[in-house]
Amino acid sequence: MVTRTATVIGATGLIGSHLVELLSGDKHFTRVRIIARRMPDKVPQGAEVRVIDFEDPVAFRSAVEGSDALFCAVGTTRKKVKGNMEAYRKVDHDIPVNAARHCHESGCGRYLMVSAVGASSKTGNFYLKFKGDAEDAIAASGIPSVSIFRPSMLMGKRNESRPAEDFARILSSPLSFLFPAKYRPIKGLDVAKAMVAAAKSEEKGFRIYHYTEMINLIRKQL
Template sequence: MKVAVIGASGLIGGYLVQHLLAEPSVQHVKILVRKKLDLAHNKLEQVLVNFEDPTTLESALQGTDAVCVAVGTTQSKVKGDMAAYRKVDYDIPVNSARAAAIQACGLYLLVSSVGADANASNFYLKLKGEVEEEIKKMDLPSVNIFRPSMLLGNRAEFRLGERIGQGVMRVFNWLIPSKYKAINASDVARSMVQCCLETNPPKWNILEYQQIMAKLK
């Protein structure tokens, strides 16, 4: 199996690349990046991509069996520029899904968010919902949408608010309804790998906390 990963520098994406490289059934892992990462492995290929150019995306995904997308920015990174935010959280997933459909990739996997809803009043949840709805219109053989709540794990960059939230969630996670429970980013990544390996994947599949964890049993 040949798998492409978009978002390899992120929390889930980093774990995903590790797990894919360790999986014997995966022969080739291609990461699509803006600039080369400090990673090397005999199964790994890094491809420099202009994510705003659909033709480069299509070319990069040629011959790929599965496309895994785990991208996301923050308002602090884009300094409150909602158009820049949308370019990352909407344009990249939608453009990559369109490219995957053109290249007839068998599987498309996307990290979204619990509560994603195109009709939500919250900007973030509305955007995630709009992405899901747009992808659902595309001619993709199989789509898995992962909707985790708060992610546990150490990012490359420090986020004070997130670290505080993680600490609180670790203490009170048992009190929280299952779909909103905090989850280890590594577990989300492992679940994505399991979905890649399924022999009869569903046409459209939404995975929240319980469904994500069930893939690991």
């Protein structure tokens, strides 16, 4: 029997929590590992948890070793970091980039990351620049298969309250058909489904998935 280990970073977030549930019930992967800074409130039966300090490169590398597919769904908000841009960058840029480096060095062949629509190293928006800079570094990491997912507004129940985002979601959902495809709201569950589908494919190289590409990935699995 072939053993495949799927490792998730950011398992307590909207997309990450769905990833863990989907991977735990998917026969393609025989092991599910969670890398976190603290023990998650809910852990699916059989999943392994590695609690580490993400700024400790030895611990981070050790937690990644043995992975066949590494899923990175970390992210924070300005409110959480109290406006500290350095702390913001550590989460949205440094963790994904360091994860990719450890992925490559340990021989993990697939890396899948949640980014954001509009991500670019050339933008003046600090959030999208963090994501864009991370994408550029990961693209150059040498990992055989890299998949970047760029959702727009995410729909789904979060563990935390985001009033501004919730209000925007209420306004945008009925009008989503008017938006250019890549800016349409998408369920966090659907992003997770698309990521799992991509991880199970044989495609190699660097790929970016927006709304339409994510929905197409899901449909191919039906």
